[in-house]
Amino acid sequence: MISLSINGHQHSIDVEPDTPLLFVLRDTIGLTGTKYGCGIGQCGACTVLIDGQAIRSCQMPVESVGAQTVTTIEAxxxxxxxxxxxxxxxxxxxxxxxxxxxxxxxxxxxxxxxxxxxxxxxxxxxxxxxxxxxxxxxxxxxxxxxxx
The missing domain is CATH 1.10.150.120 ([2Fe-2S]-binding domain)
Structure with a gap:
């Protein structure tokens, strides 16, 4: 189980550690405001904030988030x-x-x-x-x- 802080809520999820954060947000948690664009970090449709810094979530393995806070467009x-x-x-x-x-x-x-x-x-x-x-x-x- 991986624990994530997303939009001020804690989530425990059971996914492979190398799953891109984008797919965890959209498919596992149901936050579909973050969009899939290119899948290679070029277009930026998947941008979220991690501890206030903009990152391309399609290229961030969920295990790399750790204790940092994730903010999506929904919040x-x-x-x-x-x-x-x-x-x-x-x-x-x-x-x-x-x-x-x-x-x-x-x-x-x-x-x-x-x-x-x-x-x-x-x-x-x-x-x-x-x-x-x-x-x-x-x-x-x-x-x-x-x-x-």
Whole structure:
């Protein structure tokens, strides 16, 4: 059994230790807001926060989480920084299709937790998640608004 702290709740799960965290979140626990995109850590649709840092959950074996806390999109508005990011996303109307947006919000929240007032270069460097709809200008604007 592996014990995980996810969104403020403890979960004991019986999975192989090398199972990607993404599949544990979606298939074992039922938190489907974290999306499967590419499966190789390139697109960022699977981004979650581990101890406040944005990571690609498709590449993180569940055994590597240990005692760290996992935050998914389902609980991001309970975090003051995450709530600001979501408000900016809604206010600017960032999403088009919306598939990548949970990962984008998590990446932006991770950035602002680490760097509350990021430069344009820091935003560009941190916001590497892919968006097939091309909403990158709106994403950057929302990050700037949430940082203000």
């Amino acid at each position: 991001i508005e309970a975090d003051p920084v995450g709530a600001r990011v979501v408000a900016a996303w809604v206010g600017i109307e960032v999403p088009q299709c919306g598939y990548c947006q949970s990962g984008q919000v998590m990446a932006a929240t991770g950035l602002l937790k680490e760097t509350p007032k990021p430069s344009e270069d820091a935003i560009a460097a941190a916001m590497t998640n892919l968006c097939r709809c091309g909403t990158y200008n709106a994403i950057a604007a929302a990050v700037r608004q949430a940082a203000a």
